[in-house]
Amino acid sequence: MHDYEPDRPIWIQVVEILESRIHSGEYQPRHLIPSEMQMVQEFGVARTTARKVVAYLRDQGLVYTVPQIGTFVSYPGRETG
Template sequence: MDWKPDIPRWRQVYDVLEERIADGTYAPGTQLPGVLAIHAEFGIAQMTARRVLTELRDAGLAQMQPGIGTFVAELPKP
């Protein structure tokens, strides 16, 4: 990934995953990659990967199920 020096890495990875959710790569109910998979794909620290998932949850795009994983939230119908 070509990192932009003026944008935090967690935000850049968040934007990639948000786009994948928006374009249907990760459909509602689909399990998102876990911390280790995000760490491996993007080469970021595991704590940074955890923050990405937490931020997705806080934005209402994902739901965390402890011990199971993080899943794309069912978005409300317009």
């Protein structure tokens, strides 16, 4: 569980944590990021919040989702859409 800044939306703070892990190389391209349920457990957020985080990261081109498999880190420069 994380300590969140009360004046900032939690979903944005979770996005920043995952972005940091992606940019630092902790999460490598083509490797899974935590599932929604893993985010619920690790970050203490609702599943809808976890979905919002994944959707935002996907919109930013940082991750892509393969249905029934999971969400993976994109290669740098990967185009979305």
